[in-house]
Amino acid sequence: MAAVADSAPSGLPPLSREDQTLLLFAGLMEGGQEDEETVSDLGKLTKLLTEDIELAKASEPSITKIIDGDCVDTIVCYLDMRQPDIVRAHATLCTSAYLKAAGEDGNRKLADFFYDRVRRGTYDDYIVAFCVAATIFPIVPDLTSELFLSGGFLASLGPLMRRKWKSRKVETACLDMLNAACMNAHCREGVQKYCVEWLEEIVDQDPEDAVQAMRASEPDVNVREGSISMRRHSLQVQNLAAVVLAKLRVQPVQTPSDGSAPSRIQPATTSIEDLSKMFTKMLLENPEHSTQSSIEGLAYASLQSKVKEDLSRNKTFLEGLVKTLETATPKSPLTYGALSILCNLTQHQPVQSEEEKRMNQLKAYANAAGKLPTDPLSDHDHVNERCKRVFAAGVTPVLVTHSKNGSIASLTLIISIIYSLSMTPSLRGQLAQQGAVRLLIAAWTALPEAEPRTRRVAAQALARILISTNPSLVFGGTRPIPQSAAIRPLASIILPDPSAETRDLLPTFETLMALTNLASTDDDTRSSIVRTAWTDIEDQLLSSNSRVTTAAVELICNIVQNSAEAFALFGDGKQQAQNRLRVLVALADAEDIATRSAAGGALASLTGHEAVVRAIAAQERGAGLVLGLCGEDNEDLRHRGAFVVYNMVAAEGEAGRLAREKLRAAGGVAVLTECAKKSRRSEVVEITVQALKGLLEQT
Template sequence: MAPTAETLPHGSESSEFSERQDQTLLLLARLMEGGQEDDETVKDLNQLTKLLGDDVEAVKKGEPSITQVIDSDCVDTLVGYLDLRQSEIVQGRATLCTSAYLKAAGEDGNKKLAEFFHDRVRKGTYDDYIVAFCVAASIFPFVPDLTSELFLSEGFLASLGPLMRRKWKSRKVETACLEMLNAACMQPLCREAVQKYCTEWLEEIVDHDPEDDVKAMYTANPDHTIQEGSIMMRRHSEQVQNLAAVVLAKLRVSQPSKPPGDTSEPRIQQATTSIEDLSKMFTKMFLTNPEHMSQSSIEGLAYASLRSTVKEDLAKNKDFLKSLVKTLEAAPPKSPLTYGALSILVNLTRYQPVQSEEEKKMSQLRAYANAAGKLQPDPLNDNDHVTERCKRVFEAGVTPVLVSHSKNGSVASLGLIIAVIYSLSMTVTLRGQLAQQGAVRLLIAAWQALPAETEPAARRIAAQALARILISTNPTLVFGGTRPTPQSHAIRPLASIIPPDPNAETRDLLPTFEALMALTNLASTDDDTRKSIVRLAWSDIEEMLLSSNPRITTAAVELICNIVQSPAEAASLYADGTQKAKDRLRVLVALADAEDAKTRSAAGGALASLTGYEAVVRAIADRERSVECVLSLCRDENDDLRHRGAFIAHNMVSTPGDTGKLAKEALKKAGAVETLTDCAKKSRRAEVVQVAIEALKLLIEQ
């Protein structure tokens, strides 16, 4: 029954509220009348969705809800547009509208929807089943608790077997039922129930051979004239078989796989379709009939490719990889097909997370506790196998397609794109080609586009992938070309991963190290870049100098060595005569005497530049310990380090005025004459000998 003016609540509603009620009644009346063109139906559904959305805010302000005029007949009409026999655009808008209604109506809306579902299932006609199943499939994602309750109601799942095993098939009923099961498998309790009640007949559908029907009819009546229509009505369609296979794939993947090396078999085995068999079925359908079967095949493979054996088979199939990339290239942005194809690529290229020593020990203890020590890492998921799969995916030409999709993709698909590039960037030999094909621009744009509040993990992955590529490539080539991206745009993402991840349970220093290395490479280019690095990242860089990890300290000092090649940055950070500059210099000088040779080398290189400033020379000469650190470089066994030490000493003694005299006195007092003499004698390289002798001459001259 259509809503009427008599159904409106009485009282002193505002004119605005009355107007919203009238609009709701009018829209529902048109939708209940039906017979409209799709574009008119879509327009009405959109308007009703907006009214319901606005109603939620109005109720918060104390106004009555317009949902009180939406009775059970209206709900039946609204969810009826979720029927798979409607066009896709109508179904999509009806889904949004139903979601808005359930949010606005609350418990009353849930009650009306439950009544609708149980009533249609109880009637049991094909039409009623189709609508009920379509509604359940559509609303599962946004009201999973309600739909699970309907789905798990007593006797419902058990009744599906006889329905699907009927001699005469309704493909629409079968399709709607399988779409519902497909959506339900996203919820663990529902998936367990499907596993218990539906696996057997799902297997029958997948294994069904229509030729058997023909043979059976001939056997029963050899003289019978077989009509194609009657056979078709007794067989499952290819689409239905594929959908059943997708549901089975979700069930198989949720079950634990057999540990590597475990050859034990149960005494009584049930004939089942393995995940590998399903994968081959999906792959065959995808390659032979991509236009009609790509969506369900892709969805099935997105789940099947979680298994390592399936990953290996798919990665070794060049035809499949090329077709997958081609399908992704043609897929509409933000579509299920795009998301499914990207999910497969993520599964094929994903590396196992790096575990700390403590995490490895805990995993081993759990393995012994849970599986008597039989649980071992899957060898097909080790780094060597994943690297090989990454190379094959890259060779299929995926990068330009990912770059194209990243420009119009959803946040979810952008996260998957970043994950694939992140994995590909693990292979050093691919980094230059990734940069050439646009991965750097992709990662910078993705980092800027992703919301920091809701997508911190994806942003860190994007920044780390960017760091890896920039470590191994020439910045002038990466940021050049006809449409150059300013390299300063890369600094903020890199700076964001210098501090450890605040949301991580364990501290991972690899992103910090890679960010420092990438910034060091950028800092080798020009003064503008060095200035931007200091402006955006200096406090974090300075903190890393005191890291307990020597590799992090070394990377930070190497970056500073490149930064101080800029006169402006060197002067402002270390040579302005302030106490802060002196404290910074003291840390740098101390690192010139560190245990790690690379750290000493980087600190020595920085001091070789900084001792061109009088304030720096005076600060070093004023501290006996600092002078000793400089001379320790001159005594080093490594020629490169002796060269740095001799160069620093030369800069100090050649400083004019009182500062130069102070430096000479301090160096002499510390034994510089003997040290520089030994440095010149021990060195085999002419440039080291020359700078040591020149420093010695300046030191001893009156």
Template sequence: MAAPTSPPPGAAPLGRQDQTMLLFARLMEGGKEDEETVADLGTLTRLLDGDVELSKKGDSSITTIIDADCVDTIACYLDMRQPDIVRAHATLCTSAYLKAAADDGRKKLSEFFFSRVRRGTYDDYIVAFCVASTIFPLVPDLTSELFLREGFLCTLGPLMRRKWKSRKVETACLEMLNAACMHAQCREAVQKYCVDWLEEIVDQDPDSEAAMKAIHSADPDLHQQEGSISMRRHSQHVQNLAAVVLAKLRAVPMQPAGSQSNQDPELRIQPATTSIEDLSRRFTKMLVEDPEHAASSVEGLAYATIQSKVKEGLAQDKESLKRLVKTLETAPPKSPLTYGALSIFVNLTRYQPAEFEEQKRLRQLKAYASAAGKLQPDPLNDDAHVAERCKRVFEAGITPVLVTHSKQGSAASLSLIISIIYALSMTPALRGQLAQQGAVRLLIAAWTALPEKEDKTRRTAAQALARILISTDPALVFRQTPQNSAIRPLASIVAPDPNAETRDLLPTFESLLALTNLASTDDVARAAIARAAWDDIEELLFSSNPRVCTAAMELVCNLVQSAEQAAALFGDGTPRAETRTKVVLALADADAEDVKTRSAAGGALASLTAAVDHPAVVRGIVAHARGAAIVLGLCRDDESEGLRHRGAVVVQNMICHGGEVGERARETLLAAGAVEALTECAKKSRSAEVVQAVVGALEVLLGGE
């Protein structure tokens, strides 16, 4: 392609196709500074990005002038020997080209790959393998088609077993296999054609390695030759990459052809020379002794820790855990190293999903139907083992590092961080320390930063926040963070998840407890909670789940400690306020059975009847057919001193109201047997506060009579 010249000053600007030809001419020249190359690749990417829409409007596509030489030019910038910044921009450019050129682009890239492989030089292998590993995430269907082409994979073994080694060829080849293992069919093919020589690389003779080190000591320049073709052995980095590929194969065992899908997992695993446990020990040793290869060890462990035995072994290795935390601490934000390290901690701390009764029965039926007769949960993944692993991860100092990464990480990394904090918050003993180390601020900021479409992750963050706030003193937690900033996240999970397949009330229950804790602080918090969640809280007073109903009533009890909220919700005399009073009365009734629910409802009635400026609640109790009987039922309770105290206070509050309301209250309570009930209450009680409330009520009743 001849290089077009730039338009002279004052001339009309170049068209899109002319600009494209000029850019390719510059990129083909070579010898440019990296900044110039990056700028040209960026401009070309923008042209290709806009090409799709412009083509739909009738413009001629610039991809029509991009021939095989142009594709070769872009692809060569994906070479591992190029600077990282150049490779990154070339990746974006390749992605834009494949989107714009569609089938023609896929065809040209396929032709480029196989033409390079057929040439068979070290340089061609490096470029071809680098292109394959780079475009795998971009066009997995195309890359897997190239990868699975008959006769390709079987050529890699002889290449890797050559007497004279090229480190770059081997590295590029293994990076391609590493990317391919993300695809199920490709992973099976790697298992079939490559596993033998991968194990040979990992298990090369250490005595021979020592001999080669002696040779290098005598001739330091030997290993520095271009391409390392003088080397008869695989380099340490190549060994590490091979171990990572093997870990991906071992972490997800293949199912032999013809086997049943419900066969016992232990029977499906094929014999292996190098087990996943062996590989994990290699990775942890590498992590501690050779931090330069942290990326390989972390990636390998991210897959190895899918297996429960590996999780358990790593969790008990304090030195390796601390090294992992240190690796995460120094890892660049939004990097593969950060994501890999976070994935390891997610694997270590992940609890098994809670099973409802129907799910348990279904699992049992599957177990009975299994050919092997058993399909039982892994004991190393039960709650007790996971809780212990969480404790060890926490003790390794993970929380401050997570807080730091949450401020700069990607949405994907933030999701992993939330998962780890969520798991750690399952242990009540850790919640106070999590709050001290910044987990509350982390979760509030994450919930606020995540878009609404990330609803599942936001709910996880809110539930972890709720757990921590259940067990901690708000006055200590919110010294630097505004307390009300936690209310919206907590309010978001008061209602059950409408998108969930099964109705899980645990987030609802935990959020109610956390909000109750916040509502115990001041009227500002109470007002904010009522604004954010009152409709959902009120609905949960009717919940068929007794624990949820109790938690909702306890929250209401704390909310009406605010005179403003008591008046707004119960004291305005509207039919809806009267209905709310009837609901609280019903929950205070002896028929409610649950002592905690009755206690919370009695506490709410005590606060509501004390508001002399708003007698609507007293009027509602008196008007209720069983209102007086319910209140006196609290006084007569045989078991709970607290219920008797609440009943006595409610009676005293009701009869101390002035005017017609107080008169009707006295008459109604006397007719319902208030004197006898209060006398009985005094005899059963040992608390001075209860006796004092009873005496005060009797003085008013008897004096009035």
């Protein structure tokens, strides 16, 4: 029947959309179909409903008018947990398309279905109702929340779950529904109010004790694993209940806004640490039955610092988690959950500016706290040690593999984990060896521009790794990555994030240092950096932060080792080049010694060009600033200064003559004489003497 849903017998007019819809429903209602046929029919119906949304905008009659309650019942019953996963997946898409096309009428029919099934009260009806609610929560959260919080529904779940005879499928479906509901704040409040006591009863029950007690009281009862006649909750059910409790613990219900106490006396509760231990035990001892729920529970529990610390110290758990991630299907909930745990374990506290620290201190005093609450387990040292343990578990190669086929959500977590690991300098070289550089470059390239935050994190992690590693080792090997591939990601974070509330210059500083390292290699890389990022690099010379200025000058010092780039940027005689040179000479007199050193190194290379010598000599204070380096107490600075002076006095023609004249007028003979006396290293003395001889040469 499904085969003719979108066509008519030869010679007859094509079937209308309404007829196609009715034929598809007839096939779905008939039953007895193979799963492939059901999936095909659901897919065709989804296509019709999706098209209907657009056609309705053009005033075409909607096919939803012929979809009655029985039809809705047919679709959503395929959401039953007892259906194959592929059928449930297609039924989910079909339900979503129907609700979008039908609007309020669809919501009403779905509500009627839910209330009717709950009212019937059989195990089968409960299973279907709960499965439907769990599935549609993310599709129509407002409607599902209304159904979930309708009068008496939550309160009725306790007696159902406490029944003498257990239905494992009913319990599982119910807990799946609660699990989905806990993503909504109002629903979470309802679960906390009506369900937390029996959830804890499920978690705390010892299954073996329950069976032994049952056999002692009723020895003739035939108790079979999986039987509805069992009075105990299964390990899977216990684990699901623990996941729901974990969500309640991690996202506690807020105190009423009027300041009044909660209306009910709160019972003793299972702590988040206890739940974490339960998840860990189940994951290690019963992975074939509890992996998904245990991973989900730990993804929430590991938001707490005590849990993070305990999990990171459990070597067996970490290795098992990495193994689980290694075998998990890409883009699956299991993959996302495992990555979430690793992300939580390695995440550092955000760095606060001094202004942010002061504001938080003021808020604390305003709240009569007196001081900022601190969590010692979240400080840098503790997180640093957790990162080392996670890395030692062999996580990097697994992250590299998953990054190739993962969703954007998974890739975001992977980048965050690598970013956190890269904050530990001792790990950077090993991260590079294990493929993190290739991962980050590929991720930055693959991520859409609509994900600017994640791209910046990837670029900053890349910068950190490249600061501490030898580029020839990172970009060599049997499958080399071109160095130029790293330049665009690095260049993208030279300027501070325009969308950030506070101006963070750390990414700027780190990327300048990484580019400096790359620029130490070859002329092609230096030219690529200039083509890609020169304007932004130049802007950092005048940064308000001295460390950023230093990093920018050090990068320029390496760039101008390329003679062609040095001349093009500083020696072509144009006004822009002269302005750049004037800034660089001025920085040779900067307050920061590292900046003076970098500027001196850059000038030592640039003064090999006659045009640069002429331009410095033409500056009013040029000769004096250069000689200032020769008078430094630091011998490395004197060495740089003497080299610059030697280049200037040794220049040919008019440029050399003008330079010698200006340097003598600025007291160069006395400065160089004193420089030679103060210096102890032979290479410094030698270049100073050569510069002095050149300066004394008559012109």
